[in-house]
Amino acid sequence: MLKQLILENWKSFRYAELPLDPLTVLIGTNASGKSNVVEAFEFLQRVTQGQNIEAALAGDKILSSIRGGVEWAALKPETEFTLKFLVQGDDEHTDYLYAIKIQTQPVVIVIREFIQILDVENSDSLIEFSIKDKDSFIPIRSALNTLEGSGTATGSGVITIAKKYQLKNVDDVSKRIRNITNLVIKALEKTFVLNPIPSKMRSYSLLSDTLESDASNIAGVLAALTDKRKNEVESILSAYIKDFPEGDIQKVWAEKVGRFGTDAMLYCQEEWKPGHITEIDARTMSDGTLRFLAIITALLTRPESSQIVIEEIDNGFHPSRAELLVRILREIGSKRKIDILITTHNPALLDALSPEIVPFVVVAHRDKETGESKLTLLEEIDNFSKLFASYSLGDMTTKGAIERSLSHNE
Known part of the structure; x- marks a missing residue:
């Protein structure tokens, strides 16, 4: 399962973190950056399906272009972007962070691709190993055949992995790295953008x-x-x-x-x-x-344990059906262990969210000084408690109360 998305110089974002929960709701005004978040998942979906990096951005005879194509994939005036996905590990003490850094100009190439093994308790990186591809255009899909342990500040990759997992030789370490990479690939492959x-x-x-x-x-x-x-x-x-x-x-x-x-x-x-x-x-x-x-x-x-992303989920639905839609997402998602990320403008759908969903509502907004997009948990807005006491979630959006509060925070 995916636990977090990190955007670095991706489209309108300088840096942003998006926690991924069983039901994550992304809200925000027009042009706030919601679609850019969805397109990060769409890019990932294309890459893990084996698409060439340039085609994944610019499209080809079969694929449509991600908005802006290669030219606008990186935040101007940057010519590189990085996407990171935190993947739940195979034990409760460890997670895996997959990262891919792409150069968009003058040519489109993968600059770096790696996986970090993280300690869940303190988020420290225990070890990092690179994923190398023979042509630097089709990344992680071919990673299992081209893995290489690399040294880090904590010491040799091979030694560190051997100690952590109590492995005795290089072959065992290599096998462990392949198992980790396979787990990460499977988690990424289960990401699905539905439109x-x-x-x-x-x-x-x-x-x-x-x-x-x-x-x-x-x-x-x-x-x-x-x-x-x-x-x-x-x-x-x-x-x-x-x-x-x-x-x-x-x-x-x-x-x-x-x-x-x-x-x-x-x-x-x-x-x-x-x-x-x-x-x-x-x-x-x-x-x-x-x-x-x-x-x-x-x-x-x-598949179970998938991540489904749906932009403007309520598009075409009567407001009276919002409660039904939320109930279905929660019932089937919980039963099949499917995490869901949705974006919405619909006040009726926001009002249909029960109070326990509020901690999983994320607001996309623009920094008034830089114009860059940001992501903020709704509960982390300074006067959220006062807002929640005065308005429903739907009223907060229609009356612009969230945007005013964020503006005062900056």
Whole structure:
């Protein structure tokens, strides 16, 4: 699991830390930096899928460009940026910090890539080892074949790792490093940025094991499940979707279609008046219904212990459905051990958050002197207690109380 994201010279951020919890809510005004945070995860997702660094930023024939491409990836006038991800270790005393430093000008290359082994109790770095790639363009995906222990201020990498894990020889140390790197890679690979595009979800899709970021293959993913798992997932989808529209959707399912059964379509049964059930396919479903189904499908089909990132999660949803959405995120996320990061502008959704979620609300905002983006935990705003006593979370955002308080803090 990922525990923290650190941004250094990434887009509008000079330096920022984002804690990642079971449900992290990122709020802020327009152009405050929320999308830049999401794009850091999108860049990571592309890199761990094996994309060339330049293509991961600028796009190619298949990928769209991350906003600003290579030119605006680093905070101006810098020509380098660093992304760091804190990964939960394989024991309660140790975490792993993965870092990748990229040069954007005059050419795009990986300057440095490493993993630090951290002591959880005091956050000290016990040891650091470099990850080297033969061409410096495709990083951690090829790391398992190119690991090399490196010396640090605490002594030789090999000696330090040997002592910490009570290993007897270099081969054991090498094996341990590979195990750590494999754990980090798996954690990073489980990061998934979901941006459902209803227009792409309405078409027939090929059977698939993995949901696309735009959810265009939702029907293919559901239809490809084993019969038992398909029944489970579609039953949960059908149960939740009943409370979403004004009318009553009785059932949601996907079916294989065509002579060879390699494609699929999404269907549902609607009952807009008692006793009159109509079957429709995705081509007729509303944008909101399709986005809602995509979110639940991602929660149900992504691997356990994943990180799902959803920007403007409430886009297309009626405010009265905010409470339902929050309940679903918490119920399925908790059951499947999936951590969720969402961004939102919606006062209704913020008001639907229970008090125990407040410590996990993070505010993106701009420094009034430098114009750089910052991330601040809502609870760390100086007069937050007074604000919370006077306003609901939704009112704080609509009345601009949070921004005024942050401005006074600076």
